[in-house]
Amino acid sequence: MRVFEKNPLEKGLAERLREHGVSRRGFLKFCAATASMMALPPAMIPAIAAALERARRPSVIWLSFQECTGCTESLTRSHAPTVEDLILDLISLDYHHTLQAAAGEAAEAAREQAMRDNHGQYLLIVDGSLPGPDANPGYSTIAGVSNYSMLMEAVEGAAAVIAVGTCAAFGGLPAAAPNPTGAVSVMDLVKDKPVVNVSGCPPVPMVITGVLAHFLTFGRLPELDEYHRPLAFFGQSIHDRCYRRPFYDKGLFAETFDDAGARAGWCLYRLGCKGPSTYNACATMRWNAGTSWPIEAGHPCLGCAEPRFWDAGGFYVPLSVPTGPASDYLLAAGAVGAVAGAVVATKARGRAKEEAAVRQPVTVEELEQKL
Amino acid sequence: MSERIVVDPITRIEGHLRIEAQMDGVNIAQAWSSGTMVRGIETILQGRDPRDAWAFAQRICGVCTLVHGLAAVRSVEDALAIELPTNAQLIRNLMIGAQYVHDHVMHFYHLHALDWVDVVSALSADPKATSTLAQSISGWSKSSPGYFSDTQKRLKGFIESGQLGIFANGYWGHPAYKLPPEANLMAFAHYLEALAWQRDAARLQAIFGGKNPHPNFVVGGVACPIDLNSDSAINAKKLAEVQSVIASMRQFVDQVYVPDTLAIAGFYPDWFQRGEGLGNFMCYGDLPATGSADPATFLFPRGVILNRDLTTIHEVDLHDDTQIQEFVSHAWYDYKGGKDTGLHPYQGETRLDYDGRGGVKPPYQQLDVTDGYTWLKAPRWKGHAVEVGPLARVLMLYAQGHAQTKELVDMTLTTLKLEQRALFSTLGRTAARTLESKIVVDAMQGWYDALVANIKAGDGRTFNETLWDPATWPREARGAGFMEAPRGALGHWIVIKDGRIDNYQAVVPSTWNAGPRDPSNQPGAYEAALADNHQLADVKQPLEILRTIHSFDPCIACAVHLVDPVTGERIEVKVV
Numbered sequence: 001m002r003v004f005e006k007n008p009l010e011k012g013l014a015e016r017l018r019e020h021g022v023s024r025r026g027f028l029k030f031c032a033a034t035a036s037m038m039a040l041p042p043a044m045i046p047a048i049a050a051a052l053e054r055a056r057r058p059s060v061i062w063l064s065f066q067e068c069t070g071c072t073e074s075l076t077r078s079h080a081p082t083v084e085d086l087i088l089d090l091i092s093l094d095y096h097h098t099l100q101a102a103a104g105e106a107a108e109a110a111r112e113q114a115m116r117d118n119h120g121q122y123l124l125i126v127d128g129s130l131p132g133p134d135a136n137p138g139y140s141t142i143a144g145v146s147n148y149s150m151l152m153e154a155v156e157g158a159a160a161v162i163a164v165g166t167c168a169a170f171g172g173l174p175a176a177a178p179n180p181t182g183a184v185s186v187m188d189l190v191k192d193k194p195v196v197n198v199s200g201c202p203p204v205p206m207v208i209t210g211v212l213a214h215f216l217t218f219g220r221l222p223e224l225d226e227y228h229r230p231l232a233f234f235g236q237s238i239h240d241r242c243y244r245r246p247f248y249d250k251g252l253f254a255e256t257f258d259d260a261g262a263r264a265g266w267c268l269y270r271l272g273c274k275g276p277s278t279y280n281a282c283a284t285m286r287w288n289a290g291t292s293w294p295i296e297a298g299h300p301c302l303g304c305a306e307p308r309f310w311d312a313g314g315f316y317v318p319l320s321v322p323t324g325p326a327s328d329y330l331l332a333a334g335a336v337g338a339v340a341g342a343v344v345a346t347k348a349r350g351r352a353k354e355e356a357a358v359r360q361p362v363t364v365e366e367l368e369q370k371l
Numbered sequence: 372m373s374e375r376i377v378v379d380p381i382t383r384i385e386g387h388l389r390i391e392a393q394m395d396g397v398n399i400a401q402a403w404s405s406g407t408m409v410r411g412i413e414t415i416l417q418g419r420d421p422r423d424a425w426a427f428a429q430r431i432c433g434v435c436t437l438v439h440g441l442a443a444v445r446s447v448e449d450a451l452a453i454e455l456p457t458n459a460q461l462i463r464n465l466m467i468g469a470q471y472v473h474d475h476v477m478h479f480y481h482l483h484a485l486d487w488v489d490v491v492s493a494l495s496a497d498p499k500a501t502s503t504l505a506q507s508i509s510g511w512s513k514s515s516p517g518y519f520s521d522t523q524k525r526l527k528g529f530i531e532s533g534q535l536g537i538f539a540n541g542y543w544g545h546p547a548y549k550l551p552p553e554a555n556l557m558a559f560a561h562y563l564e565a566l567a568w569q570r571d572a573a574r575l576q577a578i579f580g581g582k583n584p585h586p587n588f589v590v591g592g593v594a595c596p597i598d599l600n601s602d603s604a605i606n607a608k609k610l611a612e613v614q615s616v617i618a619s620m621r622q623f624v625d626q627v628y629v630p631d632t633l634a635i636a637g638f639y640p641d642w643f644q645r646g647e648g649l650g651n652f653m654c655y656g657d658l659p660a661t662g663s664a665d666p667a668t669f670l671f672p673r674g675v676i677l678n679r680d681l682t683t684i685h686e687v688d689l690h691d692d693t694q695i696q697e698f699v700s701h702a703w704y705d706y707k708g709g710k711d712t713g714l715h716p717y718q719g720e721t722r723l724d725y726d727g728r729g730g731v732k733p734p735y736q737q738l739d740v741t742d743g744y745t746w747l748k749a750p751r752w753k754g755h756a757v758e759v760g761p762l763a764r765v766l767m768l769y770a771q772g773h774a775q776t777k778e779l780v781d782m783t784l785t786t787l788k789l790e791q792r793a794l795f796s797t798l799g800r801t802a803a804r805t806l807e808s809k810i811v812v813d814a815m816q817g818w819y820d821a822l823v824a825n826i827k828a829g830d831g832r833t834f835n836e837t838l839w840d841p842a843t844w845p846r847e848a849r850g851a852g853f854m855e856a857p858r859g860a861l862g863h864w865i866v867i868k869d870g871r872i873d874n875y876q877a878v879v880p881s882t883w884n885a886g887p888r889d890p891s892n893q894p895g896a897y898e899a900a901l902a903d904n905h906q907l908a909d910v911k912q913p914l915e916i917l918r919t920i921h922s923f924d925p926c927i928a929c930a931v932h933l934v935d936p937v938t939g940e941r942i943e944v945k946v947v
Contacts, residue, residue, distance in 0.1 A: 057532065057534050057536075059534070064387075065408070066408060066410050067433075067928065068385075068430050068431060068432050068433040068434075068928045069385045069386065069432065069433045069434045069928065070430070070432075070433020070434075070436060070584040070585055071433065072433075073433050073434055073436065073584040074433075074584055076477075076566065076569065076570070077569075077570050077573055077583065077584075078570075079570055082566070082567065082570070083566055084563050084566045084567065087536055087537055088525065088529050088536075091536075092534035092535075092536045093536045093537050094534075094536055094537075094539060096537060097380055097382045097383075097384075097387075098382070098383065098384070098385070098482075099383070099481065099537045100382050100383070100537040100538075100539070101382075101383070101485045101490070101537060101538050101539075101540070101541030101542075102382065102539060102540035102541050102542075103378055103380065103381055103382045103383070103913075103917055104377065104378035104379060104380065104381070104913070105911075106540040106541075106542070106912070107380055107382050107540065108380075109540055110539045110540040113539075114539075136723075136725050136726065136730075137732070137733045138703070138725035138726070138730040138731075138732070138733060139408070139409050139723070139725065140387070140407065140408040140409065141387075141407045141408070141733050141735075142379065142380050142387060142407065143379045143380060143389075144379065144389075144731075144733055144734050144735040144736060145733055145734045146733040146734070149733070149734065172430075173410065173412065173415065173427065173430045174410040174411070174415075176415045176427075177415065178414065178415070180410070180411030180414045180415065180723065181409060181410060181411055181723070183410070201430065201585060202433060202584055202585060244603075256834070256836050256839065257589055257591075257592065257594055257596070257833070257834040257836070258592065258596045258832065258833050258834035258836070262596045262604075263596040263597075263598035263601050263603075263604050263831075264598070264601055264603065264604075265601060265602065265603025265604065282582075287577050287581065287582035287583070288570070288573050288574045288576075288577035288582065288583055289570060289571075289574065291574040291577040291578060291612070292577045292578055292581055292582070293577075293581055293582060294580075294581030294582055294587050295581070296581065296603065297577070297578065297579060297580055297581035297582075297586075297587065297594060297595045298581075298593075298594040298595040298596055298604070299580075299581055299587035299589065299594035299595075302426060302587075310415075310427070314419075314420045314422075314423055315420075315422075315423045315426060316420070316422055316423070
């Protein structure tokens with residue numbers, strides 16, 4: 001390793017970017033992209049630039065437990081910032097199984113070194129659920145160590161924890177009934193550090209990097225909803241932002257795949273769309289550099305950013321709405337679309353857990369009959 | 372003096388893999404492959420709606436993100452004898468093709484390259500000489516001295532920052548690295564380019580499946596309708612985007628991936644002499660030319676090669692319960708009929724039994740390899756351990772006289788001055804992956820043209836609705852959904868009763884390749900490959916182990932799955 005003429009820790013981001021061949025213009029373009037991604041006015045761009053110029057590349061330790069690597073794959077699909085800009089210029093990704101060069105003891109040594117050097121300051125990212133403290137620790141190990149031990153050891157010196165993907169955020173697929181391995185979420189275990197949940201199966205690429213950009217730019221975590229998800233990306237339902245919403249309001253639905261309604265882009269509610277009860281950024285940010293998103297490609301939303309979505313009924317079963325005291329209000333509220341949409345949205349918001357037990361299917365036909 | 376080398380975690384793979392190797396001097400005498408994470412997805416599938424199975428199964432793996440979803444959909448279609456519209460088959464082929472090329476390129480540059488490319492050495496390259504080298508092997512436009520100088524500057528700045536991130540603690544300077552600095556710099560530039568390229572390549576699955584990773588599927592066809600007069604269906608604009616992605620994929624394979632593979636392999640001729648241990652290969656076949664699933668129309672043929680004998684292709688039957696069987700004698704599972712029995716996936720059962728089957732209490736230093744030592748089962752074909760994946764497919768195509776394959780293989784062997792037997796090796800496997808990418812990406816253009824021709828002829832159908840409603844299904848049905856995934860032969864077996872999943876078993880490529888020993892102590896493909904002529908220059912830096920293991924492109928979350936109906940007990944899932 002070289003001897004440094006100047007302590008690299010004192011160099012700002014912009015200075016480092018220039019040294020790495022990134023122009024001032026390129027840097028400002030990144031700042032502008034960050035601002036627009038977070039819906040900030042252009043006047044904020046200089047402030048973002050100034051903040052980034054002061055920033056040291058923060059150490060990030062990424063732990064992968066009971067996961068499928070879909071979340072890492074999604075990270076690599078982000079187009080602003082890109083994964084190469086992220087790992088070379090913006091963060092120091094000191095441990096990441098899928099990408100790091102080192103293996104075995106050398107990999108574990110890199111993790112331990114980063115934890116020592118950045119104690120109290122590193123960002124811990126987790127993908128995948130993990131067998132809880134009461135489960136058999138042999139269900140998931142790395143370097144002979146249980147996931148539970150590794151997480152708790154790494155959390156101790158972390159500034160904050162970001163749970164990427166629905167498995168890390170809410171238990172996800174491993175925790176789906178009957179949860180054969182006693183899988184739990186990060187939030188179930190980490191009580192003394194801030195936890196941000198970036199849910200989705202996987203999360204939208206730009207949402208993963210957007211949360212990191214927020215942290216890098218403002219030095220703190222974004223505002224969260226009751227499930228610890230950043231409001232900037234999980235504040236609105238798919239349904240409220242869906243370009244097919246006008247057809248829902250008019251009562252125009254695809255009845256099956258490839259019928260005239262499906263071809264015309266009508267609402268997928270009757271095919272089981274979970275858009276009304278799902279809070280995520282797919283409808284606004286779309287996927288793969290804005291190429292498309294599930295509903296645009298003709299498939300109903302699976303609801304993958306929501307807790308327990310695997311056990312919330314069939315993917316092709318029209319969404320249930322809660323019954324009970326709210327029903328009278330629901331049925332008196334007016335037009336079919338507004339009723340189901342508004343009530344499902346209100347109810348789903350933060351109360352899915354309590355409501356899940358009393359749901360029953362309510363189809364548009366049933367609603368129409370009762371109205 | 373014998374020593375046990377442990378590499379855990381094996382990084383730059385999908386999932387959680389541990390390798391233990393018993394040394395005999397500098398040689399690896401024996402190796403054991405262990406998958407160290409389990410989720411129990413097959414248990415979770417019990418009792419669910421078979422039409423939902425694809426979404427669960429797809430989450431087996433997010434790297435080969437399409438394959439388990441598609442195998443699940445095909446298992447239901449096989450069970451119910453659902454025929455596909457031609458357009459749906461062609462769209463699926465295009466999505467599979469995109470998966471291959473995307474996966475293989477990312478594997479080569481982001482998972483495998485650092486086994487051969489010394490990033491730190493790139494700092495001492497001469498950008499002008501790098502440019503000359505690049506231009507001598509390819510017409511790829513990003514090849515000027517200025518381009519390589521900028522790339523080198525970026526790398527230098529990164530390394531001088533003192534925060535090495537993902538490159539920290541690599542085995543830089545290891546004597547087994549043989550590339551000159553200029554080749555290292557060129558490869559590093561392409562490492563970064565491939566990261567950018569793959570974002571574009573992933574768009575094809577988003578157009579047809581809504582997103583990538585984890586695009587959407589539907590039993591009976593595809594979810595995206597075709598309508599040239601709609602702004603919300605596959606129309607001329609979307610088709611033009613697909614064509615543009617295919618063109619970009621072909622260009623990258625032709626001008627970057629193929630020339631880089633040949634250039635890098637040329638510096639490592641000794642890696643064509645080790646690393647293929649079993650000599651047995653299997654393919655299920657895939658990529659039908661029409662709507663029917665007739666293996667005669669497949670681009671990739673079906674069959675088994677034994678003992679490296681390319682003159683005899685043995686037939687494979689996925690439904691014959693004496694052919695494909697899984698064993699748990701060295702896995703952390705129990706069978707009702709005893710740990711030494713083999714079960715066909717239709718009868719597949721699995722009970723997690725870490726403590727009872729030899730699992731060592733964490734934290735542990737060493738596995739107990741005399742008993743269970745992995746969450747992977749050991750699948751066998753008629754009792755044979757077989758390798759699956761790119762090498763198996765290229766050998767099968769070569770054996771059957773596929774013209775393009777013959778041409779590509781012969782060109783490779785001639786360029787590298789190698790004999791045919793060099794294919795049976797670590798780099799033979801890596802080269803096969805590159806060559807089949809070329810075959811697939813060329814075929815994609817053909818499927819695209821066929822899709823456009825079909826639409827032009829007036830056929831816009833993408834979905835067969837006749838058996839969508841479970842009320843139309845027989846009370847009991849069972850089926851096998853298979854495909855050639857990028858990593859090899861993949862099968863999902865489903866048993867449906869009363870419209871619900873009664874049993875579900877997946878036997879996946881990395882289970883075939885990374886699985887453990889069987890009751891007669893035959894090793895799996897990784898284990899046999901590592902025992903084939905491997906010397907470690909430095910046991911503290913087992914780079915050689917990484918080379919051979921990475922040549923298989925491990926996907927371990929895929930390989931570990933399971934569980935079953937055990938006592939006929941069904942998990943009741945409340946469906947609202």
